[in-house]
Amino acid sequence: MSMQNIRAFMPRQDLIAFLVLAVVIFIAMPLAMDIFRLNLVGKYLTYAFVAVGLVLCWGYGGILSLGQGVFFGLGGYCMAMFLKLESSTPEATAIQSTPGIPDFMDWNQITEIPWFWEPFHSLPLALIAVLIVPTIFAYIIGVAMFKRRVGGVYFAIITQAVASILTILIIGQQGYTGGVNGITDLRTLLGWDIRSDSAKYVLYFVNGILLFACLLFAQYVRKSKLGRILLAMREREDRVRFTGYDVSNFKIFVFCLGAAFSAIGGAMFTLQVGFMSPSFVGIVPSIEMVIFCAVGGRMSIIGAVYGTLVVNWAKTSFSESFPELWLFAMGALFIGVVMAFPSGLAGLYRNHVGPFIEKSYKRLRLSYENYRKPDNLVTSD
Amino acid sequence: MNAQTAANNEDFVLSVEGLTVSFDGFKAVNDLSFYVEENEIRVIIGPNGAGKTTVLDLICGKTQATEGSIKFRGKELTKMSEHAIVHAGIGRKFQNPSIYEDLTVFENLEISFPRGHSVFGALVFKRDAEVIAAVEEVAETIFLSEDLNKTAGLLSHGQKQWLEIGMLLIQKPDLLMLDEPVAGMSVAERKQTAELLNRITKGRSVVVIEHDMQFVEDIAHRVTVMHQGKVLSEGSMERVKNDPKVIEVYLGH
Numbered sequence: 056m057s058m059q060n061i062r063a064f065m066p067r068q069d070l071i072a073f074l075v076l077a078v079v080i081f082i083a084m085p086l087a088m089d090i091f092r093l094n095l096v097g098k099y100l101t102y103a104f105v106a107v108g109l110v111l112c113w114g115y116g117g118i119l120s121l122g123q124g125v126f127f128g129l130g131g132y133c134m135a136m137f138l139k140l141e142s143s144t145p146e147a148t149a150i151q152s153t154p155g156i157p158d159f160m161d162w163n164q165i166t167e168i169p170w171f172w173e174p175f176h177s178l179p180l181a182l183i184a185v186l187i188v189p190t191i192f193a194y195i196i197g198v199a200m201f202k203r204r205v206g207g208v209y210f211a212i213i214t215q216a217v218a219s220i221l222t223i224l225i226i227g228q229q230g231y232t233g234g235v236n237g238i239t240d241l242r243t244l245l246g247w248d249i250r251s252d253s254a255k256y257v258l259y260f261v262n263g264i265l266l267f268a269c270l271l272f273a274q275y276v277r278k279s280k281l282g283r284i285l286l287a288m289r290e291r292e293d294r295v296r297f298t299g300y301d302v303s304n305f306k307i308f309v310f311c312l313g314a315a316f317s318a319i320g321g322a323m324f325t326l327q328v329g330f331m332s333p334s335f336v337g338i339v340p341s342i343e344m345v346i347f348c349a350v351g352g353r354m355s356i357i358g359a360v361y362g363t364l365v366v367n368w369a370k371t372s373f374s375e376s377f378p379e380l381w382l383f384a385m386g387a388l389f390i391g392v393v394m395a396f397p398s399g400l401a402g403l404y405r406n407h408v409g410p411f412i413e414k415s416y417k418r419l420r421l422s423y424e425n426y427r428k429p430d431n432l433v434t435s436d
Numbered sequence: 437m438n439a440q441t442a443a444n445n446e447d448f449v450l451s452v453e454g455l456t457v458s459f460d461g462f463k464a465v466n467d468l469s470f471y472v473e474e475n476e477i478r479v480i481i482g483p484n485g486a487g488k489t490t491v492l493d494l495i496c497g498k499t500q501a502t503e504g505s506i507k508f509r510g511k512e513l514t515k516m517s518e519h520a521i522v523h524a525g526i527g528r529k530f531q532n533p534s535i536y537e538d539l540t541v542f543e544n545l546e547i548s549f550p551r552g553h554s555v556f557g558a559l560v561f562k563r564d565a566e567v568i569a570a571v572e573e574v575a576e577t578i579f580l581s582e583d584l585n586k587t588a589g590l591l592s593h594g595q596k597q598w599l600e601i602g603m604l605l606i607q608k609p610d611l612l613m614l615d616e617p618v619a620g621m622s623v624a625e626r627k628q629t630a631e632l633l634n635r636i637t638k639g640r641s642v643v644v645i646e647h648d649m650q651f652v653e654d655i656a657h658r659v660t661v662m663h664q665g666k667v668l669s670e671g672s673m674e675r676v677k678n679d680p681k682v683i684e685v686y687l688g689h
Contacts, residue, residue: 063563276559279558279559279560279561280546280547280552280558280559280561281555281558281559281561283536283539283543283546283547284547284558286536286538286539287536287539287547290536290537290538291534291535291536293498293530293534294530294534294535294536294600294603295547296518296519297496297498297518297522297527297528297530298522298547298548298603298607299519299522299523299550299553299607300519300553301517301519301553301554304554304555305555305558308555
């Protein structure tokens with residue numbers, strides 16, 4: 056890749072934003088927080104995967120999905136199934152009527168591991184499933200909707216319905232899924248205790264690295280012609296179609312990409328938090344994820360990460376004191392942001408903070424240059 | 437006899453035969469036939485609601501025909517998807533300037549450049565010398581060389597119309613369809629556009645829908661007058677202008 060290509064892929068301003076975020080995630084947070092708080096931040100950052108995917112889907116492609124929790128959840132469940140099988144050794148489950156199967160199966164009078172659990176004995180297969188299962192599911196939804204030119208509000212409603220159906224399915228099929236409690240009591244990954252402090256540190260950094268990998272890929276997509284086609288499609292779908300593009304393929308691609316990002320987030324959630332449950336699949340978490348993206352700025356992949364952190368931090372501190380008011384505050388926040396700051400935190404930074412920093416920097420440099428002058432007669436003002 | 441008709445059809449770039457489309461029983465286009473020759477500029481005129489835009493919609497695949505056939509260089513278009521029709525060599529400009537306002541003029545033209553139209557192709561697309569040369573060449577043709585880095589939304593109305601024509605030109609279509617290309621343009625811009633059209637039709641055929649009679653006279657090789665979904669009259673501008681039926685339904689008022 057030549058220097059010019061690199062600059063086209065990562066302009067100076069974006070590079071600075073990436074570096075600042077890297078410092079925040081990899082240096083500032085781990086230094087400033089104890090492991091309990093850091094683990095909490097790690098959990099928040101798993102939602103950022105979803106928010107980054109939404110920037111591409113919704114911000115760029117104009118496809119509003121209110122069901123991203125589905126993909127987050129599927130990724131998380133795939134990871135949880137592996138961890139659950141590992142911790143359900145015959146020794147650990149000796150008191151069950153059928154030892155060697157997950158505890159919730161035993162409670163539901165299931166005596167052998169169902170066929171679709173079998174691949175999750177293997178970590179490589181489980182990791183592949185984390186990526187492939189949600190992506191294929193997104194592909195099926197995408198083909199069914201976009202090839203028939205279903206879009207806009209209708210698409211958003213259908214994704215909500217899917218989120219709702221999947222939640223009901225998971226809760227209803229208790230014996231196979233752990234029901235409303237989800238898959239809990241996950242302990243080790245190939246014998247490595249994921250509940251220890253050192254494991255939490257490692258997982259936090261792995262999570263951060265994966266998030267940056269997704270961010271870099273998202274940046275590549277944004278800056279490629281595909282990113283511009285997404286923008287063009289959002290604005291003039293017919294023009295793009297009559298320029299010789301099969302518009303639906305581009306929508307399917309970006310929807311699948313958003314799903315894959317979400318799935319990685321979901322798997323990292325399971326690893327860091329130690330369980331997965333239907334409460335991360337349904338309509339409410341899916342809408343929350345859209346709010347993270349909107350608050351951060353739906354055109355900014357870096358903004359989406361900050362948006363996720365800020366809203367979750369507010370949620371944690373607010374709901375500690377006023378648990379019943381939180382949902383109203385969240386609703387007000389969403390409406391407020393959409394009405395007053397449609398480009399979110401990123402827009403706020405670009406229009407106010409950025410120019411202010413630039414001005415201060417220039418002033419600082421000017422006064423420094425004046426100070427350096429031998430005959431210090433000119434004063435800066 | 438049949439063989440001879442078929443042979444004749446091969447000579448035309450576009451042959452529309454018995455084309456009918458009905459929306460809930462209303463026939464917007466009714467048993468319409470016309471033929472466009474190589475390097476011809478054909479103008480379709482007619483009163484509002486005559487079905488002119490619908491004809492273009494049918495040719496480019498936006499609307500599905502109820503009956504009839506549309507052949508482009510012998511290839512049947514009525515069952516093809518929109519993007520396949522574009523790849524076959526047909527470009528269509530919409531009535532209102534339809535450009536990507538958030539992107540620059542350069543990016544607008546680049547997206548239209550006929551390479552990297554698959555998802556993967558778009559992902560690995562490189563802005564190489566060939567692309568830049570093609571964009572610059574077209575930009576010069578459409579009088580926008582100075583504005584390549586301007587956001588397209590900031591162009592004047594006339595410039596937007598030119599940009600959309602440029603977006604078609606860069607695809608090098610064999611058949612160019614323009615829906616009211618000079619609507620909303622100043623007199624000077626109209627003249628410039630007429631020159632532009634005369635220049636770009638070298639080596640391709642053009643179908644234009646237009647209301648501005650002066651402009652039609654400037655560019656048309658032949659004129660088709662439509663009325664209530666049918667061809668009312670067809671021929672040179674001179675002939676059509678003096679056709680009493682045309683005067684009655686269209687030119688008279």
